[in-house]
Amino acid sequence: MANPTTIKPLNRDEEAFLRALGRVITQLSRVVDADMLKEQSITSGEYMVLVYLSEAPDNQLRMSELAHACGLSLSGMTRVVNRLETRSLVLRQKCPEDGRAWLVVLTSSGWTQLKQAWPTNLASVRRHIFSRLEGCDIPAATQVLERIALG
Template identity: 70%
Template sequence: MPDATPVIPLDPDEEAFLRALGTVMALLPRVVDADMLGELPISGVEYTVLMHLSEVPHHQLRMSELAHACGLSLSGMTRVVNRLESQSLVTRQKCPEDGRAWLVVLTGPGRKMLERAWPTNLASVRRHVFSRLDGCDVAAAAEVLRRIAAP
């Protein structure tokens, strides 16, 4: 049965917002990755994984929870964790409560890499994001993005 809700085209402001958001979503990870990889052996998404692990108790998360926190698919997260594991920045362990699940655990070298990478990541996001928000209400913008990201 077709949906009876009428299709209402986007107005010019909505269209402009959606297009700009799409551009930022595609461009920002690439420019942050370029900055990170120019100085370090980890990308922006790998930095994000280490950051999330550093912020939780015991510095470990289930693979699925980590994927969700980073906005990645489970297979995408597996590829990222494989790269980090090959550098000894994380380890994988079977979850004691559920033998089918994997925990990703931040290692000592992973914490050191995160500390080393933090200034580069900070400089990158300041240059590519916050330097362009003069006069904007950053808290309001963050709230808008949270609403967009909410399920």
């Protein structure tokens, strides 16, 4: 680990950026979740699991791949999948190629929930994110976020 006395302190702009990024990270999922839960019976995180499964071949992914795609730990993904499985939106089955791995499969009820939740999610992200990015270079902002993204 680096010695704190040799690390250059953040300048005012860097500190402001770091604090703003922290607020976005903590508040964005909270406000989108509130919108989703008010109109749908699903959180934004659960919605994203359904989205990733809908885009996957045969609408299924290994639990570990799904966790990585959603930025969750395997135990965190297990909790989300448990909630979705209880509502019959996904099902879990052993991976035929690797008996140690589990597949998460989108069900027809999951497809229905995804289609119903899509307009709510779209309106929420437009209101909370894209309405505030007018005039911004979105592809450039995406590149910056991808460079920052860990993993």
